[in-house]
Amino acid sequence: MTDPRTRTLGWLLAGAFLLGLLVTALHPAYRGALRAIWSGAPETSPIWRSNERYYPRIGPRGEEVRPDAR
Amino acid sequence: MPVSPLLIGFCYAFVAGIAAARVLPVPPLAGAPLFALAALTFAAGGAVLARVGRRGWAAAGAGARAAAWAAVLGPGLALGLARQGAVDTAVTRRVAHVRVDGRSAELAGGPVALPEMARVALRKESATGRDLRLRLQGEVHARVLERDAAGIAALDERGRWPFTVAELPQRSDEVLVRARDPVGTVYPVAQPFTRVDRVEVVGDGEEAALSLHAVANHVATFARETRPAPPVRILGRVTGDPAVYPTRTVLTVTPAFLQESVGGPWYRIDGGDLHVEVRPEAPDYGRYAGRWAYGMDLEVAGELLAPRPQPFPGGFDARAFLRNHGVHGRLFPRRPVGDEGPALRPAPLPDGRLRRGAPHVVASLALRDRMLGVIKQTAPFPQSAFLGGVTLGLRHGLQGVRFEPDRLFRAVPPDEWEEDAEEDAEGEMLLFEQFRASGVNHVLAVSGLHVTILALLFAGIFSLLRIPRKVFVPVVILVLLVFAILTGARPSTVRAVIMHTLFLLAWAYLGQGLRASALLGVPVAALLILLHNPWMITDPSFTLSFGAILSLALLTPPVLALIEPLRGPALLAALTLVGAVTGTGILAFRWLATPAFALVAAAAAAAAWRLGRGLERRGTRLFGGRGLGDLPGPVTAFLAAQIGIQAGMMLPLSAYYFNRWAFGGAYANLVAIPLIGVVLQLSILAGLLGFVPGVGMTLALVMNAANGLFTALFLLLARGVAALFPFPFLRRPLLRDLVAWYAALAVVIWRAPLGRAAAALGARLGGAWPRLLRAWPAAAAVLLALPLAVGRPRPEPGLRVTVLPLGYASAVLVETPAGHRVLVDSGFADATGRRNDALRSILPFLSDLRIRDLDAVVLLSGAPERAAGLPSLLRHARVERVLLPAGLHPAAVGAGAARRPPVEVRAGDVLHAETWRGLPVRIEAVGHGATDRGPAPGLAVRVRVGDRAVLLAGDLGPEAQRALAEAEGEGLRADVLLAPGRAAGGPEPGAGKADVEAMLAGPTAAFLAQVQPSTVILEFGNPRPVLGRKRFEALRRHALGRRFYRQRVGPDGVLETDRDLAVFIRLDEDGVHVDTQAARLRASAQRVP
Structure with a gap:
């Protein structure tokens, strides 16, 4: 048998996932981000662009982004 | 055993x-x-x-x-x-005695060989009747750096710096040991030595005893106190994760060698790291602004400055703070004149590669940046900055971030942010400030809470996957270790990881519980951290972390025992008390600590209790007959833990370290802590899902989409609590107050065993003792109150004037013998909230002096560096009167919030008068007129005890100075002068060097001739935050003014607040006593730093 606290964690995660699906479906920025991820161009996502000045040298895969490369 | x-x-x-x-x-x-x-x-x-x-x-x-x-x-x-x-590193160590006998001198023990080339100094050990001239002879093994054709110093295959060593004879310049210098004077020798063979006497000498000292090749001994500092060059390695701020990058560098002057020999450095501050304008800035700079070897030229020591009592001690982290200097890259090559460049290995840092750290930092990439793709700004801070410890990225609710959750591109940032910034606090004010800023310091959440998340996931405990525990421990490294291995994280490791091992393999392993884990973690770095013992990150965990472990059970039985009338009374404290705290915080409030609150609680009893007698079941003990166990335990943490850590240690206490924290954390648990788990999960190829990033987006709601809730909570609850300055407790507080808590924690011990003692002594010893809590209370009752250290008698060192800004506190307190000027504050002298300096200083009320604030002019701090001051201190130069509109300086309408002051007005020991004490306006910024009105104020006086000349312009000198004549005399216009007038461009010199030689010289001060104080510092581009004009004028005052008064009579820090002046019947913070620090400093 699984520990009740662990079961609660499982339910919470599942609930969060459903909530996340709802937000992604309804929120235009998240929809845009989803399209950008699926099209393989995360830099075009509105969420990524809102983060342009936040650690600008860190790329989508944690790689170093050189200013001339952007 | x-x-x-x-x-x-x-x-x-x-x-x-x-x-x-x-x-x-x-x-x-x-x-x-x-x-x-x-x-x-x-x-x-x-x-x-x-x-x-x-x-x-x-x-x-x-x-x-x-x-x-x-x-x-x-x-x-x-x-x-x-x-x-x-x-503890000695600045110097004695290496030989020197006996001077007439014309010859002898090194006791013969030639002195030093392990490395070092600077040496002579110390006077006996009085001399005449001046002595000495010279040292010996040898120096000078290192010369080899460079390739491109001027680059490349490392050899083993990563060593390429040096050749030249063994040269060395002969020092003459060292003049003056007869009038006291015993103990140290005379630095200009040339370095590797071996000292002998000491020569130049000319005639006499019998004298000296000693030869070698100066430690420690970074701190090379760092200069003030700018401009002659540039040095260092060779070193980046040994920490670069701190990347939006406006600069700070590299922690362990220097191996240092060159003091262009072309000079290189010293091998034997201790101390330094911070190299790299600006975005630097060539190849990107090479240094990220984890990839970690492990890199560097050659850097620039100004090496010692971190600023505590500038005034109660001020932030940057020197001690950085020392605790092993950093002893700040290097600002700048190419020395006559030197070639860039100020900052990496040093490659022979194959052209750059060295990298320790592999496990490199891997952890790469993992962190990968997770940051996921956060940036799945959470809009500023939620991303918040998640980066709480999940990955990237607090630097939050600097300057302002939280505007209408932008929350909207993914606004940065260009649009900036368009209307100015108007939105109005009145909105920085995110950091909001977190501090609401008491939830601990979530940004990766701590035990984060480690617990992480451990629970992973243990839960492994349990869901039905992996046995004994198998997954080592994996969870590994995750915690990686987490500690990638978040910067701060003491709080290290402490938590050590404790969790012990707990997890005991839980998985020995079947032990939490409490037993916590009581062992706390001291073991403390031992390991302090063994590594003993300086941490007084660092807030260490004490707050251990204070929190000890409060949790020790105070939760007694608090729980206190609150669990609460039900019926007792619960009603307790809730009334909490309501009274909360309401009063919000509406009139100052009233909380008064006996009147205690009486009213106790009366209200008693009335509530009686009411509850009455209702119950009539058959009403209060709260449905339920009490706090009927709440679910974890809820009551959490409530008790929060009360325990506030009493054991937040209230006493916040007041001690930060002079402030976030009153709303007790309430905000009831929601914030469970909420951060959700935020952190979802954020970590999203970060890890992002690694999964294919659908991973989509799942991460979904997780962080849900998390966006919780994050928004958290940010709104912090904002709401910061707006509703006060974040007051408290009177800073003394160390003995803390001791008494913790002793009282110890009595509460161990009241049961103490009670048993008292009963056993009573039974042993017999007679009336058992009855007497039953009152042991009262005896303990009296014993604890004793140290508080003996009174606080009294300041020396007289009138005290303290000039605070606020850079290019002013604030002077005047305290009269009768206890009247007047603050002259209120410092600078900018519109963004990043600089606020009232909040950062003046109020902490007042808090250190345990002052909450000011009888008056006087502004000498409306210039922002004197007046802009006034609104903050009025918000946080009780100011009876605001006094302004006649003609200055109160609204122009934000004096509208004053308790009473501001009062206009003109020359001749007496602002305060009293008599002390038969002497008249006066604070009076002596001058009123145009300032150095044009027709805006300004004041000069004189503070007087008998015929001793301090003149605060404000911003009086040349005409006003001349008029004052003519009107007052010799009546203007003062012992101490706070120079007008920060030495040479305002920053207005247009006046050439000749004009400024003419002003100094004319009106200012005439003014000075009437004042005849023995001490002149120049308030000056970095003018950039106040003046922006006009700063260069101010710097030029100040240099001329400083030279002028040094010539007129003598260099010993001029004190400068950027060098001498706070200036303390005391006037009494014996005269004027002037002391400085820098002199006080020098007197107590024998070590590095």
Whole structure:
């Protein structure tokens, strides 16, 4: 048998996932981000662009982004 | 044998040893003998323990047990003393005695060989009747750096710097030992030596004793106190994760070699790291602004400055803060004049590659940046900045971030942010400030809470996957270790990881519970952290972390025992009390700490209790007959833990370290802590899902989409609490207040065993003692209150004037003998909230002096560097009167919030008068007129005791100075002058050097001739925050003004606040006493730093 606290964690995660699906479906920025991820161009996502000045040298895969490369 | 208690005892004795060495400093260089002593105590202790162990603990008598305890505590104490002694570095150490006998001098013990090229100094050990001229002769082994054709110093295959060593004869310049210098004067020798062969007497001498000292090649001894500093060049390695701020990058560099002057020899550095501050304008900035700079070898030229020491009592001590982290200097890259090559460049290996740092750290940092990439793709700004801070410890990225609710959750591109940032910024606090004010900023310091959440998340996931505990525990421990590294391995994280590791091991393999492992884990973690870096013992990150966990472990049970039985009328009374405290705290915080409030609150609680009793008698079941004990166990325990943390850590330590206490924190954290648990788990999960190829990033987006709602809730909570609850400045407690507070908490925690001990003692003594000792809590209360009742250290009598060093800004506190307090000027504050002298300097200083009320604030002019701090001051301190120069509109300086309408002041007005020991004490306006910024009105104020005076000349312009000198004549005389216009007038461009010199030689000279001060104070510092581009004009004018005052008054008579820090002036019947913070610090400094 699984520990009740662990079961609660499982339910919470599942609930969060459903909530996340709802937000992604309804929120235009998240929809845009989803399209950008699926099209393989995360830099075009509105969420990524809102983060342009936040650690600008860190790329989508944690790689170093050189200013001339952007 | 009770191994666990003995081990706990040993750890606490070690901590006590370090604390003792800090309070009663062990002489420098005492580390080695102390380690020998510690080793001896270890050997003796081991022998005693072995003997007790052989006989068996149960069979051992009380004497043997006491010996065993002593055998554990003694070595712990000795090891603590030795560890602290080992990190104390002497600035100089004596290497030989020098005997001067007439025309010859002798080095006792013959030539002195130093292990490395070092600077040396002579110290006067006996009085001399005449001046002595000495010269040192010997040898220097000078390193010369080899460079390739491109001027680059490349490392060799083994990563060593390429040097050739030239062994040269060395002869020093003459050292003049003046007869009038006191014994103990140190005379630096201009040239370095590797060996000193002899000391020569130049000309005639006489009998004298001196000593030869070698100066430590420690970074701190090369760092200069003030700018401009002649540039040095260093060769070193980046040994920490670069701190990347939006406006700069700070590299932690461990220097290996240092060159003091262009073309000079290189010193091998034997201690101390430094911070290299790289600006985005630097060539190849990107090479340094990220994890990839970690491990890199660098050659840097620039100004090496010592971190600023505590500028005034109660001010932030950047020197001690950085020292605690091993950093002793700040290097600002700048190419020396006449030098070639860039100020900052990496040094490659022979194959052109750059060295990298430790592989496990490199891997952890790469993992962190990968997770940051996921956060940036799945959470809009500023939620991303918040998640980066709480999940990955990237607090630097939050600097300057302002939280505007209408932008929340909207993914606004940065260009649009900036368009209307100015108007939105109005009145909105920085995110950091909101977190501090609401008491939830602890979530940004990766701590035990984060580690617990992470451990629970992973343990939960492994349990869901039905992996056995004994299998997954090592994996969870590995995750925690990686987490500690990638978040910067701060003491709070290290402490938590050590404790969780012990707990997880005990839980998985020994079947032990949380409390037992916590009580052992705390001291073991403290021992390991302090063994690595003993300076941490007074660092807030260490004390707050351990304060929190000890409060949790020790205070939660007694608080729980107190609140669980609350039900019915008692619960009603308790809720009334909480409501009274909350309401009063929000509406009139100052009233909370008064006896009147205590009486009213107690009366209200009693009335509520009676009401509850009455209702119950009539058959009403209050709260449905339920009490706090009926709430679910974890909820009551959480409530008790929050009360325990506030009492054990937040209130006392916040007041002690930060002079402030977030009153709303107690309430905000009831929601914030569970909420951060959700935010952190979802964020970590999203970060890890992002690694999964294919659908991973989509799942991460979904997780962080849900998390966006919780994050928004958290940010709104912090904002709401910061707006509703006060974040007041408190009177800073003394160390003994803290001791009394914690002793009282100890009585609460151990009241049951203390009560049993008192009863046992009473039974043993017999007679009336059992009855008397039943009142032991009252006796304990009296004992604890005794130190508080003996009064606080009294300041010396007289009138005190303190000039605060606020850079290019002003604030002067005047305290009269009768206790009247007047603040002259209120410092600078900018519109963004990043700089606010009132909040950062003036109020903490007042808090340190335990001042909450000011009788008056006087502004000498409306210039922002004197007036812009006024609104903050009025918000946080009770100011009876605001006094402005006549003609200055109150609204122009934000004086509208004053309790009473501001008063206009003109020349001749007496602002305060009293009599002290028969002497008249006056604060009076002596001058009123145009300032150096044009027609805007300004004031000059004189503070007087009898015929001793301090003149605060404000911003009086040349015409006003001339008019004042003519009107007052010799009546203007003052012992101390705070120079007008920061030495040479305002920053307005247009006036050439000749114009400024003419002003100084004309009106200012005439003014100075009437004042005749023996001391002139120049308030000056970095003008950039106040003046922006006009700063260059101000710098030029100030240089001229400084030279002028030094010529007129003499260099010893000029004090400068950027060099001498706070200036303390005391006027009494004996005269004027002037002291500075820098002089006080020098008097107590014998070590590095």
